[in-house]
Amino acid sequence: MGKLSQDYRWLLPSALEASDPGRRSTRDWLVDTLVFCLAVGFTVYGTWDLLQPEPSFLVAQGGSPAWLIWTDFWCAMIGAIGLWWRRTRLLIPLAIYCLVLSTFSVAASVTMVAVVFTVAVHRRFPVLAVFFLGTAATNIVFPIIRPEEGNSYWETTAWGLVFLLIACLWGMVVRARRQLVASYRDRAERAEAEQQLRVAQARSTERNRIAREMHDVLAHRISLLSLHAGALEIKPNATPDEVTTAAGVIRASAHQALQDLREVIGVLRDDRPEGAPEPPQPTLGELTSLAEESRSAGVKVDLDVAVEPETVPAGTGRTAYRIVQEGLTNARKHAPGAYVRVNVAGSAGEGLVIDIRNPWPIGGTGTSIPGTGTGLIGLTERAALAGGRLSHGRTPENEFALTAWLPWPT
Incomplete structure (x- = not known):
């Protein structure tokens, strides 16, 4: 209607x-x-x-x-x-x-x-x-x-009209009351339908968030696996100690990838308060562990965090961590062995700036992994949802730069 x-x-x-x-x-x-x-x-x-x-x-x-x-x-x-x-x-x-x-x-x-x-x-x-x-x-x-x-004639007519009017008004009052009750019932049903729609939208949003988490977490781990497996492939004469070390890193990365996958999929089975962040949810203070993990895979990482991680809002810290994680993953994919510089700076009120740079890859030596390119698209969306912005591309100094700005309220 x-x-x-x-x-x-x-x-x-x-x-x-x-x-x-x-x-x-x-x-x-x-x-x-x-x-x-x-x-x-x-x-x-x-x-x-x-x-x-x-x-x-x-x-x-x-x-x-x-x-x-x-x-x-x-x-x-x-x-x-x-x-x-x-x-x-x-x-x-x-x-x-x-x-x-x-x-x-x-x-x-x-x-x-x-x-x-x-x-x-x-x-x-x-x-x-x-x-x-x-x-x-x-x-x-x-x-x-x-x-x-x-x-008299007029008395009879008047009394008839009085009874007729009473019956009409009484019926109109009953009708109005029923219409009021029906409107309340309709509002309750509409509110229930809207609530179900909000629940469905929340579920859809949560599924999209879980999908992004799965990409960010697993892409990082699988890139490590691909890197070490590629190293074994191009060095058939590697010493037993090198093979053992690479195999250990591959085993540890595979184990960690499975553990991360269990944690991400586990959110589908857990009942959590509406709007609560889903695990795994790292913070800005874990960037050091992330850099060490990449260094153990042979990536030269120079990490400079010029802020106190505890002062950064949790949501901003999580987004910054995912951006750095994806930046290191891209560096391993497209520029293996390159020197990667990661700078995180900013202050409350001015925002948080993440800058990741590595030399532009030469000769196409990068590892080919399915899904290449989708990570940066996801990061751009993640930064936009957080109220920030993200840019990436080749610089005049022949470097690949990934720069993001995230809001940091006072």
């Missing part, structure tokens, strides 16, 4: 308009039984009283012939029986029947009130307005056909 339909939804028919009477609730059965008994009882008692020599039924009808009283009885009884279907689409035909009946019927008074009330509850306001005007018109005709003893 559009906004206009939502704003004026109270004018629309309720779901009860097309409901099946066989699907009534226990409360509906009790109410319908009570209304039916009242309508039938009033019809029987009113007719019996009007047939007495001196009727005392409410306000006695003077001069009503017997045939009119009996006609009133049978017509009113049909209307009372029709009240069983007042919750269905037969309400409008029943209302039209009672509208005609109200021009002369006294016995159908309760039936008429019930029908007016039902129309006010279950039909749109324009339908109620038309029905109200029609009933008001028949109320003007009624005192002419069935004059009351002791009351």
